[in-house]
Every structure is written in structure tokens, then in C-alpha cells.
Amino acid sequence: MRVVLADPPALTRSYDASYPNLGLLYLAGFLKENMTEGSPQIEYLGPKHTLKSHLDYLKRVQPEVYGISFTSKTAQLAYETIRSVKDVLPRTWVVCGGPHPTAEPLEVFDQSPVDICVVGEGELTFFGVVQSLCRNDVPDFSGVDGIVYRQNGALIRNKPRAFINHLDDIPYPAWDLVDFKDFPGMHLKKQPVESSLLISRGCPYNCAFCSNPVWKSSKPWLRHRSVENICGEIELLYARGVREIYLSSDELNFNEKWAMGLCRSIIDLNHRDLYFQCNMRADNVSDDLAQLLARMNCWIVHLGMESGNDRVLEGLGKRVTVEQIVNAARTFSKRGIKVFAFMMLFNVWEEGGELCCETSQEVENSIALMKSLFRERAIHYMSWQFATPMPGSRLYDIAKRHGLFNGDPQEVMAHFDEHRVAMKIPGVSETSMKWKIKKGIVLKDWFMLRSGAISLRHMWRVWENLKALAQ
Secondary structure, X not given: OEEEEEOOOOOOOOOOOOOOOHHHHHHHHHHHHHXXXXXXXXXXXXXXXXXXXXXXXXXXXXXXXXXXXXXXXXHHHHHHHHHHHHHHOOOOEEEEEOHHHHHOHHHHHHHOOOOEEEOOOOHHHXXXXXXXXXXXXXXXXXXXXXXXEEEOOEEEEOOOOOOOOOHHHOOOOOHHHOOHHHOOOOOEOOOOOEEEEEOEEEOOOOOOOOOOOOOOOOOOOEEEOOHHHHHHHHHHXXXXXXXXXXXXXXXXXXXXHHHHHHHHHHHHHOOOOOEEEEEEOOOOXXXXXXXXXXXXXXXXXXXXXXXXXXXXXXXXXXXOOHHHHHHHHHHHHHOOOEEEEEEEEOOEEEEOOEEEEOOHHHHHHHHHHHHHHHHOOOOOEEOOEEOOOOOOOHHHHHHHHOOOEOOOHHHHHHOOOOOOOOEOOOOOOHHHHHHHHHHHHHHHHHHHHHHOOEOHHHOHHHHHHHHHHHO
């Protein structure tokens, strides 16, 4: 059996494809390790394709199973791709998964001729699907938890799939399927050959804006790998020439003691030419942790700040304060670690069922905080985008309940742009909102030019910023 696991073709409609799709590589690694029947031949069809070259590849390979993973941002491109795949390979089983199919499986069936949607964590579920296809001329999916599928014209939704309790039980991603030269990595980087590495799945918090449908499809909301398991994969990537790793997780310091143990073990690997990036929360940052991060060559942390206003942070459920954010940024910077601040404007939440919105003055407070922290070199980079209601988030439900979408929700997602006004904020004009986004874009570009470490392989981001300024 031939199995192709694919990203939507990014050369047809551009999206951020900085890293290989870890979800698909985990599926491939799991199949290779556990599949005893059918000896499937597994290939990874990455994003560096037009729709035409994507289809040409599939026509040449003729897979029995085509799996595609996508987010809400790439859903419309994925639907177009699935329709085209079914046109040229009508007998191929099309299986989709990832954040958007998990959050909106019925929409996926409505918008495309997909055969099966994987809902939630994919390894055991996709394995069950492929097993069923190998064993039966007429496959029986009734015993495969975690899927929605078509049968005799009807949609059937099986019971949810429980999580794999111990992440160490999951084989490493199939890194042998990847050519790292095909992926630009982060737009800020130290080394030319970079990759991401997943250290945990999920987050114990529930911020209003966060869309995390796969890892919140069951409990527990947070699982992490052992330090030994992570270091084993670091060694594997290092042997394949990778010299910078983004330690992917919602936050590395969900447990400070565990985070410090990971840092010490990475230091003991003694790869002085290997650099790291990671995400951090602001409320669990000590000088001891910052020192260890610096010693392991973590040169930049991505800090979820979101807003410079305590009222907004409390409303969003961030469970951090502006004071903690400022202290964390200063602690990292004191140890020579650059800080990338994630910022959003015009956040929305509910209190007692009542709609609450970030005001224009509060957005100005956030800008003032960024300027102040940059002047003292406590932050070095920042993102700046509108709060966008993504399927699977509480914000999405709030926006639908209160009629905030700036158009039909599906159309808003179809033309997703982090600099586009996705929600109408009561009491704030769209002109004012656009002026605020432009002020922040100019600021973030100035920060980036002053702080350096920009990868030229991400020059398309400059074009995106210029388009936003011209709106």
C-alpha cells in the first residue's frame, strides 16, 4: 500500500510553511514502527509545490491513501486540493486531519469530497484507518475511534479517541522523509539549517483567543515528553545537520523544575554550535532558569504578552500581569537572551455573558509599553496583529454569539490575514483600527531592523507588511 501524507501546496496560495509538518511526520513514524500488515510505502509531500506539481506527483505515485493536514488558515486551499485530487484519483482514499478538521469536521465534508476526517490526536486513529484498508476489500471503520466518515451517503461520527497517555511511547517523527533545505525555518535565526521539535502537547490554560482543538479534544490538556526522549531526538537531528532547533510547545516553562532539568540535559550534550528558540510564559521565570537557557544556547524566547493592560489580560484568562511580563522580559535580557513579544490588539472576551472589548486607549498603552521595553533593550522583536477568532477558540464562539465577524465567518477565514480587520469592535471605527495596526507594523519592523538576525528566505514577510501599510 502506498500512503502519501501531504501539506496543501503553498506555491499556489502562499502560507507560512517554515517547518516540516510535525503532525504528518509523527503519523509516518508511527506507521513505520507499528504496521505489520501491508508494508505501506510512506511518502511526505511537502508544501513546496504548486497545485499542478502536487497533482503530477500524485498521478505518478498513484497512492491508495492520501492524507492531508491543514489549519483554518489553509482550509480553502485544502478544499480546492482535495477536490482536484478526487478528480484525478477517484479511487484514492482521502483522509484529512489537523486543527481545522478537528474543529469543523462537518464543514470539511460540506466543502470537499473527503472520505474520512480524523478528529483529535492522529497517530492511533490514522493507524486504525490504514489497518482497515489493508485488511478488507470493503473496509469497516466502525471500530476506529476518533473519525467522521461517509458511508452510503451518510456521515457517521465514531466515539472520540482517548489520548496516548505517555508521549514517549510515540516513535520519533520520520525525519528521513525530510530535506531540511526545503524549509526556511524561523524568520529570525542564527543558523541556516533549522528544525522544530515538539516537546509537549497542549497547555493547561484556556485563553479566550487560543485555538488548540487537537490537544483539547480530550484530557489531560497538557502532556510532556521525558527529558531523555527529547534529548534523543535532538541528537538525531544534530546528526542530520540541524544546528538550530525551535523547541515547540505552548510554553516550555509549564513546570519550572522540569524546564530546568531539560536545560541541564541539553547543556550536557555539549553541542556548542547548536542553538535553540522556545516559547515562554511570563509568570514562571526565574533568573536561575534564564541562566540555564543562556548556557544551552537559547538565544531568543517568544513571550506571550498579548496586551499591556491588566484588565485585558485578566479578561482573556491569561493569568499573568503586566508586572510579571515586564519582569520576565528583563530577566531574559539580563542574561543575553533576546525577547520576541507576541502582541494582539482589540482583544475581546466575555464577563458574565456580557461582551467586553479592548479600547483604543488600551491599544495605545500596549504600544507605549513596547516602546518603553525596547528602549531599555528588554524586548527586541514583536508581532502585531488583530485578535482573530479562529475555529476551536472561545473567541470564535464569542464573535459568533455577538455578531462581531466582519462578514461571513467562513469568508473571513477564507481570506485570513493577521493584518485584516476580522471583527467589528463596538465603539471603534474600522479606520481607527487600521491606523492602530499600521502604527504597530512600523514599530515591529523598526525593532527587527535594529535587532538583526533576519533570514532573507522570509523576504515575503516584508511584502505582507507593505500590503498592510497600503490598505
